[in-house]
Amino acid sequence: MKTLIKNIKQLTGIQESNSKLKLSGKEMGILNTLDNAFLVIENDTIHSFGKMEEILEITVDKTIDAAGKIVMPTWCDSHTHLVFAGTRETEFVDRINGLTYEEVAARGGGIINSAKRLQHATEEELYQEAWTRLNEIKSMGTGALEIKSGYGLSFDAELKILRVIKRLKAESDLTIKATFLGAHAVPPEFKGNKDDYLDMLINEVLPVIHEEKLADYIDIFCETNYFTVADAERIMEAGAKYNLIPKIHVNQFTSIGGIQAGIKHKALSLDHLEIMTDKDIADLHNSDTMPTALPSCSFFLKIPYAPVRKMIDQGLAIALATDYNPGSTPSGKIPFVISLACIYQGLTPEEAINAVTMNSAYAMGISDSHGSITVGKKANLIITKEISSYNFIPYSFGGNHIDQVILGGK
Ligand code: NIG
Numbered sequence: 001m002k003t004l005i006k007n008i009k010q011l012t013g014i015q016e017s018n019s020k021l022k023l024s025g026k027e028m029g030i031l032n033t034l035d036n037a038f039l040v041i042e043n044d045t046i047h048s049f050g051k052m053e054e055i056l057e058i059t060v061d062k063t064i065d066a067a068g069k070i071v072m073p074t075w076c077d078s079h080t081h082l083v084f085a086g087t088r089e090t091e092f093v094d095r096i097n098g099l100t101y102e103e104v105a106a107r108g109g110g111i112i113n114s115a116k117r118l119q120h121a122t123e124e125e126l127y128q129e130a131w132t133r134l135n136e137i138k139s140m141g142t143g144a145l146e147i148k149s150g151y152g153l154s155f156d157a158e159l160k161i162l163r164v165i166k167r168l169k170a171e172s173d174l175t176i177k178a179t180f181l182g183a184h185a186v187p188p189e190f191k192g193n194k195d196d197y198l199d200m201l202i203n204e205v206l207p208v209i210h211e212e213k214l215a216d217y218i219d220i221f222c223e224t225n226y227f228t229v230a231d232a233e234r235i236m237e238a239g240a241k242y243n244l245i246p247k248i249h250v251n252q253f254t255s256i257g258g259i260q261a262g263i264k265h266k267a268l269s270l271d272h273l274e275i276m277t278d279k280d281i282a283d284l285h286n287s288d289t290m291p292t293a294l295p296s297c298s299f300f301l302k303i304p305y306a307p308v309r310k311m312i313d314q315g316l317a318i319a320l321a322t323d324y325n326p327g328s329t330p331s332g333k334i335p336f337v338i339s340l341a342c343i344y345q346g347l348t349p350e351e352a353i354n355a356v357t358m359n360s361a362y363a364m365g366i367s368d369s370h371g372s373i374t375v376g377k378k379a380n381l382i383i384t385k386e387i388s389s390y391n392f393i394p395y396s397f398g399g400n401h402i403d404q405v406i407l408g409g410k
């Protein structure tokens with residue numbers, strides 16, 4: 001099955017070779033683009049592309065005319081908590097009325113509130129809710145995402161989430177990676193016994209995850225009042241025994257050494273980074289870890305934005321993701337993340353788009369097959385509506401400028 005997309009106004013996000021796995025520093029400012037281009041899809045992969053005037057006679061099964069439109073790789077959302085039960089708008093109102101996010105959590109809201117609801121939801125209910133969210137983010141251009149557990153906080157409920165993710169992987173055309181985040185908060189039953197909770201996760205849940213192949217990565221919320229650096233080291237060491245690579249929550253509210261622990265354990269990504277010391281930034285230079293910022297979380301909680309301008313200027317790579325979850329980011333819209341990164345974090349549209357394609361693909365371990373227009377990569381493509389240039393995407397914030405999303409050539 002061959003499909004030709006012709007008359008593309010801008011074919012953007014091109015990487016000539018798929019040996020380039022991420023973009024760092026100044027490279028992030030370059031978004032390779034061909035004007036007036038064509039692209040051929042063969043089955044589920046990108047077969048060829050080039051300038052319209054160089055197009056050769058080919059026989060195809062289907063032709064799409066993309067006159068006036070932009071074609072680019074679909075977004076990779078490398079950090080989400082997409083499987084959750086119910087929403088938390090009461091806490092949103094409490095925060096408007098003056099409570100802080102930490103105060104809401106201390107009153108039994110926050111992660112614990114979501115965990116209580118999730119424990120009562122059936123696997124089928126969770127699946128249906130997640131399926132609706134998945135289709136919504138797909139219509140906004142997301143073609144791959146990472147999904148974490150972490151709203152279960154018990155043996156049964158953590159496995160329930162991971163089994164839902166496994167079913168989503170099997171039944172959806174989006175590319176999905178699963179992360180075990182049992183250490184997201186200490187549940188009330190283990191209050192004062194955090195070590196016992198970690199023991200349960202390590203000795204009871206992890207073997208089942210391994211047995212049923214339920215996770216690709218392991219995560220922990222390494223933060224003051226949640227889990228310490230020592231806890232993070234324990235979880236990462238335990239994960240390593242089952243080949244689970246770390247992708248961890250660090251530096252959201254405080255800098256306590258999670259960055260250094262993550263680097264030591266070869267974390268694939270370190271996420272949040274709202275509060276970064278100069279040393280935290282410097283240490284990232286000596287690693288293959290992808291620093292990942294979540295600007296829609298900063299927007300929603302009104303907390304500082306990660307200092308990614310400074311980090312890119314110092315030569316680092318940066319990925320951006322949504323953090324889609326019911327508490328700190330009830331939205332999975334990558335185009336809005338791109339706008340926030342441009343408006344509040346000083347990224348150019350080129351840098352922001354590279355951060356949600358190439359670099360976020362790296363942050364979920366799929367940059368050999370996703371994240372750019374490259375011959376041989378998966379044909380996961382966005383065709384926009386008729387817009388003036390890709391700059392219009394962050395500029396016209398809050399809108400949906402996508403006409404069609406092609407996943408695996410379909
Ligand atoms: O990534 N920071 C930790 N966890 C989530 C939010 C948790 C919640 O409020 O439900 C996050 O922001």
Ligand code: FE
Nearest residue numbers: 079081249323
């Ligand atoms: Fe998160």
